Amino acid sequence: MSQPIIDVLGTGCKKCHELEANARAALAQLNLTAEVNHITDPLAIADCGVMRTPALRINGQVVSQGKVLSAAEIAALLPR
Template identity: 35%
Template sequence: MLNIKILGTGCANCKNTQKLVEDVLAAKGLQAQVDKVEDIPSIMQYGIMRTPGVVIDGKVVHSGGIPSRSQVEGWLVG
């Protein structure tokens, strides 16, 4: 099962990114552990300077702004 972390302090963009990831997972029938990481020291460990960030199985795939739906689909299918 995929492990996905949404990095961000709880701003609207972070919440929208989490919802987008969850919507794509549901649409594709995929299961994943989706965690929200809100504390700054933990976010900094990933080298993220701009949120929201997305980490899949320990690898940073996105930071800064809401990703497009097609980007998210590419991460989850690829």
């Protein structure tokens, strides 16, 4: 299986950075590697269909908008 692609969508606020840290913590807990991107361009975020940030996208699918998921919540969403 190929490694997952995780995108954190948000303009760079504290909550966006917290979501990215939680995503990386979830990966570490599951001993997975993934490509983690932080998309900050408002037009690119809107093109993803996201209207509330921070948002999380896994393998091209938006799985959360407008809240900071915990590492455990993110781990449950990651493909294994």
